[in-house]
Amino acid sequence: MISFILMVNKQGQTRLAQYYNYMTISERATLEGELVRKCLSRTENQCSFLEHHQYKVIYRRYASLYFIIGLEDEDVNELSYLEFIHNLVETLDKYFENVCELDIMFNIEKAHFVLDEMVMNGSIFETNKATILSQIYALDKAN
Amino acid sequence: MSKSATDVIKGLRKGKIDRTAFLTTVYSEIREEVKSSDLVIKTNAIRKLFILALEGYDMEWASFHILEVMSSDKFSQKHSGLLAASQCFKPNSDILFLATNFFRRELVGNNTIDTCISINTLSCIVNADMSKELLNDCVTLLNASKPILRKKVCILFYKLFLQYPDGLIACFERLAEKLRDESPGVVMGTVNTIYELSRINPSFVLFTAQALYEILNTTTNNFVIIKLIKLFIELVKVEPRLLKKISIPFTRILTSNPAKSVEFEVIMAICVLFHDSDDMLRIILQKLPGFLDSHDPNLKYLGLVILHKLIQINIEYAEEYKIFIMEALQSKDVTIRLRALELIKITTTSKSLVETIKNLLIEVEKPTNAGIKEELISSCLYLLSFNQYELVEDFKWMFEVLLQIVNFKTEIHEAQLSSIMLDVVLRVEELREDACELSLNTLEIFDTLKSEKCEALTALIFIIGEFSSYFNEENLGRALSLVTKPRWELLNFHESVYNALSSCVFKIFIRAKEDRIFDACVKKLQENSVQIEHMESQERSLLYLNILTTADKEKLNFVLKPFLPIHPSAQNFIFPPDALQQNFIVNDDELFTTKSDGTIEYYYYREEDFGDIPMTDQEKKVAKQNIKDKQMQDPYYIKPKKGKKKKGKKSKKLEEKVEEIKENPDIIKDEEAKKPPSPKKYSVNRAEPLIPT
Numbered sequence: 001m002i003s004f005i006l007m008v009n010k011q012g013q014t015r016l017a018q019y020y021n022y023m024t025i026s027e028r029a030t031l032e033g034e035l036v037r038k039c040l041s042r043t044e045n046q047c048s049f050l051e052h053h054q055y056k057v058i059y060r061r062y063a064s065l066y067f068i069i070g071l072e073d074e075d076v077n078e079l080s081y082l083e084f085i086h087n088l089v090e091t092l093d094k095y096f097e098n099v100c101e102l103d104i105m106f107n108i109e110k111a112h113f114v115l116d117e118m119v120m121n122g123s124i125f126e127t128n129k130a131t132i133l134s135q136i137y138a139l140d141k142a143n
Numbered sequence: 144m145s146k147s148a149t150d151v152i153k154g155l156r157k158g159k160i161d162r163t164a165f166l167t168t169v170y171s172e173i174r175e176e177v178k179s180s181d182l183v184i185k186t187n188a189i190r191k192l193f194i195l196a197l198e199g200y201d202m203e204w205a206s207f208h209i210l211e212v213m214s215s216d217k218f219s220q221k222h223s224g225l226l227a228a229s230q231c232f233k234p235n236s237d238i239l240f241l242a243t244n245f246f247r248r249e250l251v252g253n254n255t256i257d258t259c260i261s262i263n264t265l266s267c268i269v270n271a272d273m274s275k276e277l278l279n280d281c282v283t284l285l286n287a288s289k290p291i292l293r294k295k296v297c298i299l300f301y302k303l304f305l306q307y308p309d310g311l312i313a314c315f316e317r318l319a320e321k322l323r324d325e326s327p328g329v330v331m332g333t334v335n336t337i338y339e340l341s342r343i344n345p346s347f348v349l350f351t352a353q354a355l356y357e358i359l360n361t362t363t364n365n366f367v368i369i370k371l372i373k374l375f376i377e378l379v380k381v382e383p384r385l386l387k388k389i390s391i392p393f394t395r396i397l398t399s400n401p402a403k404s405v406e407f408e409v410i411m412a413i414c415v416l417f418h419d420s421d422d423m424l425r426i427i428l429q430k431l432p433g434f435l436d437s438h439d440p441n442l443k444y445l446g447l448v449i450l451h452k453l454i455q456i457n458i459e460y461a462e463e464y465k466i467f468i469m470e471a472l473q474s475k476d477v478t479i480r481l482r483a484l485e486l487i488k489i490t491t492t493s494k495s496l497v498e499t500i501k502n503l504l505i506e507v508e509k510p511t512n513a514g515i516k517e518e519l520i521s522s523c524l525y526l527l528s529f530n531q532y533e534l535v536e537d538f539k540w541m542f543e544v545l546l547q548i549v550n551f552k553t554e555i556h557e558a559q560l561s562s563i564m565l566d567v568v569l570r571v572e573e574l575r576e577d578a579c580e581l582s583l584n585t586l587e588i589f590d591t592l593k594s595e596k597c598e599a600l601t602a603l604i605f606i607i608g609e610f611s612s613y614f615n616e617e618n619l620g621r622a623l624s625l626v627t628k629p630r631w632e633l634l635n636f637h638e639s640v641y642n643a644l645s646s647c648v649f650k651i652f653i654r655a656k657e658d659r660i661f662d663a664c665v666k667k668l669q670e671n672s673v674q675i676e677h678m679e680s681q682e683r684s685l686l687y688l689n690i691l692t693t694a695d696k697e698k699l700n701f702v703l704k705p706f707l708p709i710h711p712s713a714q715n716f717i718f719p720p721d722a723l724q725q726n727f728i729v730n731d732d733e734l735f736t737t738k739s740d741g742t743i744e745y746y747y748y749r750e751e752d753f754g755d756i757p758m759t760d761q762e763k764k765v766a767k768q769n770i771k772d773k774q775m776q777d778p779y780y781i782k783p784k785k786g787k788k789k790k791g792k793k794s795k796k797l798e799e800k801v802e803e804i805k806e807n808p809d810i811i812k813d814e815e816a817k818k819p820p821s822p823k824k825y826s827v828n829r830a831e832p833l834i835p836t
Contacts, residue, residue, distance in 0.1 A: 001339065014197045022234050029199045046476035047440035079404035079445060080369050105152055112226055116263040120298045123335040124366055126328050135291060142218045142256050
């Protein structure tokens with residue numbers, strides 16, 4: 001079960017934060033700051049997995065944005081979550097057409113919607129891009 | 144004109160503005176706008192607040208306004224409200240009561256999209272009361288025509304069950320039917336929920352095993368395969384017969400599936416479930432270099448995780464992969480170093496212990512390891528004390544290592560460190576002389592050993608005091624000059640240090656043979672009793688001082704006997720003295736009072752308590768009845784359970800044993816002779832019975 005999914009840029013500014021366990025605002029801010037600092041101190045040659053307090057953290061940098069997933073479980077298949085991050089980014093890319101950090105900033109609600117179509121309750125339940133995107137196009141029509 | 148959310152973002156991106164000032168302005172604007180009755184303005188305010196939440200501003204005060212926005216009919220407003228709600232509604236807040244009806248309307252409503260986004264938010268915020276109310280509506284949704292709704296509801300169920308477990312029993316079968324749904328998304332959702340439930344109670348979901356097996360054989364979605372593998376591990380714990388059935392699909396997946404993540408998952412599963420199967424292990428060993436030798440650091444990491452599991456199965460693999468482990472410890476990547484540390488913990492043998500500890504201590508001093516210093520030291524202590532020091536062959540070396548670690552000054556480990564030091568010196572007799580000298584050397588720089596609780600310092604002082612009989616005169620003098628230095632008071636240590644110091648001085652005096660030492664000790668104790676701030680320490684110093692100056696030195700020789708460790712069960716061999724064998728009455732007042740008219744009122748009515756008092760049977764009966772009546776009327780008296788009181792089995796055994804020993808004291812000798820001789824060079828006193836042979 002995923003505990004949180006974050007998109008944080010290199011300056012430490014959070015662009016998107018979805019928490020699946022309740023945490024107060026101050027806890028969230030501390031967590032995000034510490035995680036981005038740890039990610040920034042790592043190079044490309046090092047693995048994408050971290051341990052932070054009780055969380056197992058999987059992250060990947062896409063241009064200026066770090067995509068970070070945190071889990072509290074014991075037996076975590078880290079590689080599958082890395083693949084999920086890639087799947088998420090590809091879906092966002094298809095929807096926004098060459099997505100960049102600005103797209104997410106200015107369309108935060110839509111970005112949340114894409115994420116909510118893929119992960120709910122901390123479980124990944126849909127990875128088929130076509131299905132996800134058809135939902136979102138329907139949403140756009142309703143708007 | 145009020146800013147839109149986009150304006151806020153653009154404003155934040157402008158280079159030269161003062162961010163905090165800008166944000167504060169926006170925040171105060173929001174506070175005004177959100178109170179407006181126009182939903183458009185309100186929604187705008189909520190959207191801006193949502194962006195501010197990412198900057199760390201709290202949203203909770205606006206909960207009621209968010210609820211109003213959520214209830215709007217316009218889709219965009221509803222969506223904004225729901226999104227804000229999912230971020231900020233606290234799990235136990237009162238707003239959730241108000242929201243329940245709203246969600247119920249949404250769940251039964253006709254608009255698919257509205258229901259979808261409501262379910263999204265619901266999964267974040269649902270609590271126990273809401274679950275109870277909304278459960279039935281969710282069950283209806285399970286049969287909705289649109290697969291998207293079914294899919295979402297299946298996932299929602301896990302949260303509902305967590306909050307309201309009673310609902311689980313009623314609805315779970317309906318949920319399990321969805322495993323055979325035509326839409327793959329619904330199946331995936333159901334599998335997820337069942338997996339999470341199986342971690343809590345596998346036997347409950349066991350009946351779905353057949354359906355899950357079919358899915359395992361047919362699906363092509365890697366995420367589903369991974370979840371199913373994990374699920375089956377949980378199910379096998381309660382139904383071992385499943386093991387045979389799943390070996391076929393697992394082998395198929397292992398050999399055919401190209402995805403590394405699936406490969407990793409199935410390898411881990413096989414290590415857990417099939418650790419006896421040689422064929423499977425052989426295939427895994429073939430696959431392992433694919434991970435360890437890879438250039439991709441992620442695969443290297445996973446390789447180390449697999450290696451960890453393999454070594455736990457069979458320690459022989461450690462030899463082959465030793466090089467990998469040592470390389471990994473030197474890796475630039477912190478995560479890989481931590482993994483390597485875990486591996487070192489399980490692969491160190493008594494032969495390699497010295498080398499390993501030396502390497503670990505070198506690593507501790509490197510500045511690149513500042514983040515994992517604590518883990519490194521924990522690993523050292525773990526290895527040294529593993530299985531009651533099984534790996535250690537040279538205890539003098541071990542004590543030196545411990546003193547080295549004391550100098551690293553990590554406060555977290557001090558308690559463990561001091562307990563290991565004391566333990567080892569107490570148990571290993573041959574070590575004591577060396578330990579005393581080494582402790583003395585370390586203590587000469589006692590100012591540097593100051594920490595919050597000073598546990599290490601206390602331990603060292605204790606050692607030189609307790610075992611000072613091993614000192615020659617010169618060292619004894621050194622020890623004495625150390626403990627009588629005036630700097631102790633000035634440095635303001637923790638209380639326990641001064642207590643230990645007083646005891647130490649006392650013990651040294653007993654050992655010493657010269658008068659000047661006696662004078663020095665007395666003087667030191669006098670000083671301690673006045674100069675140290677802690678009351679307890681002063682009192683102890685005075686106590687020891689009085690004993691020293693007034694008692695006969697020969698009578699104090701009992702202090703020379705060192706502490707010895709005893710086995711916990713040794714207590715059973717000591718039988719209590721006669722006086723305690725019978726129940727004796729401490730104070731007559733507890734048993735009865737004499738009332739003003741001369742009659743006696745009894746509080747207890749156990750037979751044993753009446754032993755000393757002369758009473759006729761009739762009087763006893765009456766007394767017992769009086770007491771009983773009084774107890775029944777007393778509202779605070781807890782009535783004993785009905786039925787016979789069972790006499791504890793253990794106490795019976797103990798009594799029998801005591802009887803046996805009383806009759807035949809040679810039994811103890813026989814039992815001692817039966818024990819096998821200790822195989823180690825050093826005699827480690829694990830279980831020395833107190834009754835000497």
